[in-house]
Amino acid sequence: MIANHSISLIVTQSSDKPEARCHIAAMKPVFCTIVPPHILDRLAQSEDPELSGNAQRTLEHDSLHRTRRRVTALRGVTAPAGTPADTPQRTIYDAGHQETTPGTKVHSEGDGPAKDATVNRANSALGATFDFYLKAYGRHSVDDAGLPLDATVHYGTNYDNAFWDGSQMVFGDGDGQLFVDFTVSVDVIGHELTHGVTQHTANLEYYGQSGALNESLSDVFGSLIKQYALGQTADQADWLIGQGLLGPHIHGVALRSMKAPGTAYDDPHLGKDPQPATMDDYVRTSRDNGGVHTNSGIPNHAFYLVACALGGHAWERAGKIWYATLTGGELASDADFAEFARLTAATARSLYGEGDAIQAVLKAWSQVGVPTS
Amino acid sequence: MRIAITRTGGFTGIERRAELDTSSRPDATHIEALAHRALTPGHCAPAQGVPDGFHYEIKVDGRSIHLADPHLTHDQRELIQLVLKEGA
Numbered sequence: 001m002i003a004n005h006s007i008s009l010i011v012t013q014s015s016d017k018p019e020a021r022c023h024i025a026a027m028k029p030v031f032c033t034i035v036p037p038h039i040l041d042r043l044a045q046s047e048d049p050e051l052s053g054n055a056q057r058t059l060e061h062d063s064l065h066r067t068r069r070r071v072t073a074l075r076g077v078t079a080p081a082g083t084p085a086d087t088p089q090r091t092i093y094d095a096g097h098q099e100t101t102p103g104t105k106v107h108s109e110g111d112g113p114a115k116d117a118t119v120n121r122a123n124s125a126l127g128a129t130f131d132f133y134l135k136a137y138g139r140h141s142v143d144d145a146g147l148p149l150d151a152t153v154h155y156g157t158n159y160d161n162a163f164w165d166g167s168q169m170v171f172g173d174g175d176g177q178l179f180v181d182f183t184v185s186v187d188v189i190g191h192e193l194t195h196g197v198t199q200h201t202a203n204l205e206y207y208g209q210s211g212a213l214n215e216s217l218s219d220v221f222g223s224l225i226k227q228y229a230l231g232q233t234a235d236q237a238d239w240l241i242g243q244g245l246l247g248p249h250i251h252g253v254a255l256r257s258m259k260a261p262g263t264a265y266d267d268p269h270l271g272k273d274p275q276p277a278t279m280d281d282y283v284r285t286s287r288d289n290g291g292v293h294t295n296s297g298i299p300n301h302a303f304y305l306v307a308c309a310l311g312g313h314a315w316e317r318a319g320k321i322w323y324a325t326l327t328g329g330e331l332a333s334d335a336d337f338a339e340f341a342r343l344t345a346a347t348a349r350s351l352y353g354e355g356d357a358i359q360a361v362l363k364a365w366s367q368v369g370v371p372t373s
Numbered sequence: 374m375r376i377a378i379t380r381t382g383g384f385t386g387i388e389r390r391a392e393l394d395t396s397s398r399p400d401a402t403h404i405e406a407l408a409h410r411a412l413t414p415g416h417c418a419p420a421q422g423v424p425d426g427f428h429y430e431i432k433v434d435g436r437s438i439h440l441a442d443p444h445l446t447h448d449q450r451e452l453i454q455l456v457l458k459e460g461a
Contacts, residue, residue: 099443099450157454161383163425165443179385188384195424206424214424242385255385270387289428293386 084146088130091148092119095155101170103152118183122151122171125189132190132225133197136315137323142196149193153183162188164195177247178269184244190225191218191241202331209336211292216299220322223258224315234307234314240264258304261297277301279337279369298368299337305364310357317357321348341365341372374405377432378456384425391460404455408433410448429453 088109094116095103107119114120126149133139141147151169159172162182169192171182182188195218198204204214219241227237241264242255252265252273261275275297276282282298285291303322307314325331325340325347332339345365348358365372377392395401412433422428422441429440431452440449 099445101443156450160385161425161427161442163384163423163442165423165426170443182384191384192425199424206422218424274386287388288381288386289422293382293384 084140084144086134086140088127088141089146089148090123090126090130091150092122093150093152094119095152095170097154097157097173099156099159101152101155101165102150102168103154116153118153118171118173118181121181121183122153122169122189125183125186126151126169126193128186128229129190129193129225132221132228132315136224136228136319139197139327142193143200147196151189162192164192164199166199169193174245174247178250179245179247182245185226185242186229187219187222187226187241187243188245189222191222194218194221197221198326201327202335203333204331204335205333206289206292208290208292209295210332210334211289212295213299213335213337213340215292215296216303217322217326219256219258219296219300220303220319224319227313228315233312234318235311237314239304246270256293256297256300258297258300261301275300277368298370299340302341302364302368302370305367306360309360309363317352318360321351321357321361324351337370338372341370345372374401374408374434375432376404376408376452376456376460378453378460379430379432380427380453380457381430382422382426382428389457391457393456393460404452407448407452407455411446411452412436412438 090107090109091105092107092114093102093104094106095101106116107114107123114123130141130149133141141149149169150167151171153171153173155170155172158175160175160179160182162169162171164170169189174180174182195214198214198217204210204217206214222241223237223239226232227234230237238254239259240254240257243253245255246252246265250265250270251267252270254264256273256275257264261277262273262281264273264275266272274283274294276295277297278301279298283291283294285294288294303318306321307318310317321344325343328343328347331343335343345358345361348361352358362372374395375392376395377390379388379390381388393404395404398404408431411431423443426442428442429445429449431438431440431449445453
């Protein structure tokens with residue numbers, strides 16, 4: 001069991017890291033800027049109840065999507081007919097600590113807040129993700145065709161994970177020692193739903209470098225969803241993934257840091273954050289689908305550097321370049337880091353011409369050791 | 374019977390491994406029967422897995438199978454939970 005030692009923040013920036021030159025804030029410890037659960041709960045209570053007219057579509061979806069589909073075989077799936085709505089269609093289910101989905105329906109679109117804070121947090125974060133993709137990039141839900149957003153909470157017992165199963169979200173409660181409830185971080189929920197966006201667009205193969213890109217894109221947009229919800233600029237953001245998710249006595253601030261990969265945690269029970277920031281420290285392994293959660297640190301850090309160099313709201317220019325690269329149709333499902341980097345540069349040029357955007361993109365990839373030519 | 378389980382992947386990307394020897398346990402029969410059912414062919418079709426889903430390797434006396442969430446049988450889940458919780 002976990003020893004009751006004092007909590008200390010172990011994350012600091014060393015001055016020789018490239019990001020430390022980026023701005024003054026990078027010299028300071030990475031502090032926790034929180035999206036506290038009570039804020040999400042309050043957001044849930046302020047939801048506009050006017051959204052109830054979509055039950056029919058939800059029912060259609062239920063029958064359409066009851067059969068699980070292979071993650072890798074979704075490209076080209078026909079979008080539902082009609083114009084997708086500008087409002088989400090969310091349904092939250094409770095697995096009752098079993099490992100079956102979807103479970104019992106406990107919240108539908110337009111319902112008032114539930115008694116269960118986990119249900120409200122999941123519902124709010126699904127809404128925050130829907131809003132982000134619609135308002136920032138004009139995307140209607142995960143499939144850009146208004147896919148209803150379903151989530152199952154209380155999955156399994158002491159279950160330390162959350163995942164996108166190809167058609168819906170699944171959240172565990174955590175074991176309470178190493179990890180708490182996986183609905184506490186809006187970026188975790190944004191991360192998972194972005195796996196759905198990737199599945200419906202470039203469909204990056206979940207192995208090796210294309211898998212690490214798949215993971216990185218989920219971290220990038222997961223973080224942007226949190227920044228958008230909080231109205232933060234690049235220099236105000238914490239650039240952490242899973243902040244608030246670690247158990248009360250775990251030494252660390254989050255699961256991953258885009259600002260300083262490899263520094264999110266260092267704990268006797270969890271080990272040390274293994275993420276590299278540059279290709280010099282690229283990890284070759286067959287575990288974890290070829291290190292998809294490890295080497296994602298490299299493209300994560302490249303995005304952070306671009307956002308930091310361009311300043312302002314990271315979802316506006318840096319995020320748009322990454323989004324257009326993901327969804328533009330040219331990104332191959334087996335793309336490696338270099339192919340992705342070249343495409344982001346081409347996208348930056350076509351969106352913003354020969355200006356600071358393309359310069360920031362080229363410099364960022366160079367700093368993390370990924371060639372763009 | 375020695376049962377070793379390695380769990381990889383997941384949103385956290387943090388690996389867990391635990392091993393359990395049934396020989397000194399009062400519930401040896403139950404666990405061995407569970408392990409037998411968990412490894413029965415037909416119950417362990419190789420699964421594609423999902424993004425951020427856990428992957429599991431179960432080794433029983435030299436035999437091993439690979440599994441991925443959420444495509445597990447009830448017996449496989451029970452065995453994994455028990456070994457990761459009570460194994461060393």
